[in-house]
Amino acid sequence: MQTVQTTYPPLDALKPVADSVWIVDSGPVKAMGLIPLPIRMTVLRLTDGSVVLHSPTRYDPLLHHSLEQIGLIRHLIAPNSAHWMFVKQWQDNCPAAQTWAAPGVADRRTVKKAGVRLDHELGSVPPAAWLGEVDQIIVEGLKFAEVALLHKPSRSLILTDLVQNLEPEKMSPALRLPARLAGVLAPKGKAPIYLRAVVKMRSKQARQAAGRLLQFEPKFVIFSHGQWFDDRATERLRESLGWLVD
Numbered sequence: 001m002q003t004v005q006t007t008y009p010p011l012d013a014l015k016p017v018a019d020s021v022w023i024v025d026s027g028p029v030k031a032m033g034l035i036p037l038p039i040r041m042t043v044l045r046l047t048d049g050s051v052v053l054h055s056p057t058r059y060d061p062l063l064h065h066s067l068e069q070i071g072l073i074r075h076l077i078a079p080n081s082a083h084w085m086f087v088k089q090w091q092d093n094c095p096a097a098q099t100w101a102a103p104g105v106a107d108r109r110t111v112k113k114a115g116v117r118l119d120h121e122l123g124s125v126p127p128a129a130w131l132g133e134v135d136q137i138i139v140e141g142l143k144f145a146e147v148a149l150l151h152k153p154s155r156s157l158i159l160t161d162l163v164q165n166l167e168p169e170k171m172s173p174a175l176r177l178p179a180r181l182a183g184v185l186a187p188k189g190k191a192p193i194y195l196r197a198v199v200k201m202r203s204k205q206a207r208q209a210a211g212r213l214l215q216f217e218p219k220f221v222i223f224s225h226g227q228w229f230d231d232r233a234t235e236r237l238r239e240s241l242g243w244l245v246d
Helices: 061-070 087-093 109-113 173-182 193-200 203-215 233-240
Strands: 014-018 021-031 035-045 050-054 072-078 098-101 134-141 144-151 156-158 220-222
Touching: 014 061, 014 220, 035 061, 035 144, 035 156, 050 061, 061 072, 072 087, 134 193, 134 203, 144 193, 144 203, 173 193, 193 203, 203 233, 220 233
Parallel strands: 050 072, 072 098, 156 220
Antiparallel strands: 014 021, 021 035, 035 050, 134 144, 144 156
16 A cells, blocks of 8 residues: 655755745644644744744754754744644753743643743734734634734745645545545645634634735745645635635
8 A cells, every 4th residue: 555645855854935934844743633734834034143933843953953054043933722742842952942822822731731831922013023024913713823924024924724735645535535624625725624613703803814914915825734835825825714804
């Protein structure tokens, strides 16, 4: 039986997207403990030379060395309640880095039990560390919040789970129908159905936030699971967010 390649090799390696923007593909991780998913980190280098790791993937010494070649790792971001799993690994190896988290992450029992140190909660106003260079927008749902980053110099929009775009050829045949029903199958993937439900419970705020994401008119839309948008990004983002903005 042929093995399905779920991820996007090479893994745990820097891949350039634009000036001062990289991605790191990793995984797979198991969603709900069952479904293998590719996972992705986004790396930004700020104008002061410091490096931001958005939704850190698993720690790898060779990757750490590559990151040190582009700048000092000073910021780790847990952008929503599901994407903090590997933060402590990077904290242990980058003790000078500050950790930023989406609203509500610090309250999660599993986060506390794992011993993850969260130094700051992100709000609607970007911190001084990246003010003017990277904007941020919080999309809220019922007991859910995701912080989207807008890297202005490259027009890169960095999401986490608000778009998922899983390619069918990277899934086992048994999982393709469930993925289609959940709405996360490429080429027109969107947030999974359960996440759409909780976000719609804060529909006014979420629609306003989604509108701001589209107004940014990103050239690139990067997210954690599946094939990210490196062409017709704004158009494809509009399709993916149609459930929220139409």
